[in-house]
Amino acid sequence: MLSLYNTKTRQKQEFTPLDPPFVGMYVCGPTVYGHSHLGHGKSYVSFDVLLRYLRYLDYKVRYVQNITDVGHLTDNADSGVDKLQKQAKLEKLEPMEIAEKYTASYFHDMDILGNLRPDISPRASGHIPEQIELVKTLIEKGYAYQAGGNVYFDVSSFPDYGKLSGRIGDDQRSGTRVCIADDKRDPRDFALWLEAGQDHILGWKSPWGRGYPGWHLECSAMAMRYLGETIDIHGGGLDNSFPHHECEIAQSTAATGKEFVRFWMHNNMVTVDGRKMGKSLGNFTLLRDLFQRWDPMVVRLYILRSHYRSPLDFSDEGLAGARSGLERLMSLRSRLGDHEAGASSQAATELVEKTEQEFKKFMDDDLNTPGALAAIFDFVRACNTLLEAKIKDADKHLMAALMDSLVTDVLGIELASGGSSGSSEDLCRILGELRGYLRKNKLFAEADKLRDDLSEAGFSVRDFPGGVSEVTPDI
C-alpha cells in the first residue's frame, strides 16, 4: 500500500485517488528564462519517479506540468519586472523567443535525464482567458478586490490562508522585508492581475484594463482546467510551499468551495556546501554543464540515492560514487544479456520475488529510493554470485526482466550500454576479438598496449578465461 508524505497533514498517508484508477497529478514547472540546473533536476526526477511508480502500480495518471512564460516577477513588490521580459532585453529577443528557447532547453535536459514528458505542458500565456475567468469569479464571490488596474486576493476573507505552511495569523510579519504596495488593503494580499505599464510588452486585455496575471494564478487555472476542481497530487519544490502553494489553495478553494488538492508533496533542495543552490546565490550548476562531465544517468542515480524530502548536498565525490554504482548496475545488466523466457530455477525465482517485494516495500514508504536501491544492490550481488556458476538462460532472462522493470521502468535509469550506435558496437566487438586473440597467443605486450589505448579513448576491457575479451564504452 503506497503511502505518501502529505505536507498538508505533515504525515505519511495512505494514497488513494479520488476516482480510481485515475490519478490527477500537477507539478509546478519551470519559469523559462534560463537553463535548468541540478535543483530542477532533483525536483523533476523526484516527481518523475512518482509518476513512474504510480503507473507501475497500474494507476492511470494524467500528469500536468506547467510552463511559466509570463507573470513571474523578479521581486515581490508586484511592481517588479517580468523575468522573461528582463531576460529578453538582455538577449535582445522577444519575450516569446526567450520562452521558446528555454522551454526547448528544459525539455532537452529532462529528456536526457530520463524524465517522461508530462501528458500536458500548458503555457501560462496560452491560458489567459481561464485566468481572467478565475479572477472574475473571485471578485464576484467577494474574495478579491480591484484597485485601479490591479486585482488583489483579499487574504482576510480566507481564514485558512497559511494553513499549509503553518503561518497562522499575521505574527510572521515582524522581521520580514515585505514591501507593501500602496493599493493593497493588507500586506498579505497577493496580486491576481496586474496592470501592464507602458514598457511592459506582455499584456492582455481584461475587464480591468491591459494587464497580465499574477504568478500564483496560472497554476490554479491550469490545474483545474485539466484535472478538475479537486486534484489528487500537487507537487513542487519545498521553496514553493509558501507563498506560491498557499496562494493557489486560497484562489482555488475560494473559487470552487471545494478542496483543491488532496496530497501536497514537496521535494527538498539541492545545496552546495550546505547552501541552497539557486540563481540568487549564483552557486548553481547547469545540467547541460554537468552532462559534459557526467553521464545523465549518473546524475539521475546521484539524485535518487538520497530521499526526495532530504536536501542533497552537491559534490563531485557523490557523483563519482554514483558513477561507480551505475557501472555496477550496467555491468550486471550486460552480463545477463538478452535471453528467451523459459522454466527458471527456484533459486532465481525466489530471489526475484524477494527483491521485488523489498523494492516495493521501500517505494511504498513515501518513495524511499535509497532503500529501493539498496534492495537492488543486494540483488546485484546475489545475481553476480549465481553467475559465478553457470546458470540457465531462463534465469538470466528473469533477472534481466526485473532489472528492466524496476531500475529502468520505475526508477528511469537506462542501463543499456550508453548510446553506442550500431557501428560502434561492431567496432567494440572486433576490438574485443582482437584483444582476445592477442591474449590467447600470449602476445601480452601488444594486448596491453591495445588495452591502454582503448582506455585512453574511453573504452573499458573485460577479460574472460579462454581468450575471450569484451570492449565497452565508458560512461
Place this chain on the structure above:
RNA sequence: GGCGACGUGGCCAAGUGGUAAGGCAGUGGACUGCAAAUCCACCAUUCACCAGUUCGACUCUGGUCGUCGCCUCCA
C-alpha cells in the same frame, strides 16, 4: 523574531522501542599472464551532546549545541 527540517562510520545515505540496510572508498583473500570486472572476508559496542520515560532508545519526551530551508523571486 516567526514557522519548519536536520545532525548515523573516511565520504554519501536508509532505518527501527529490542540491539546499526546499501553505495563509494579502504584492507586481506580467490580469480587473472598482469590488471579491470566479479566473488568471499573484514571495515560504527555506536547513531551531535545532556537529562528523563522504559525491562530496554539511535529510535519517545524535555533541554543544550550545531547546520540548513521558508517568511522576497527561486525546483
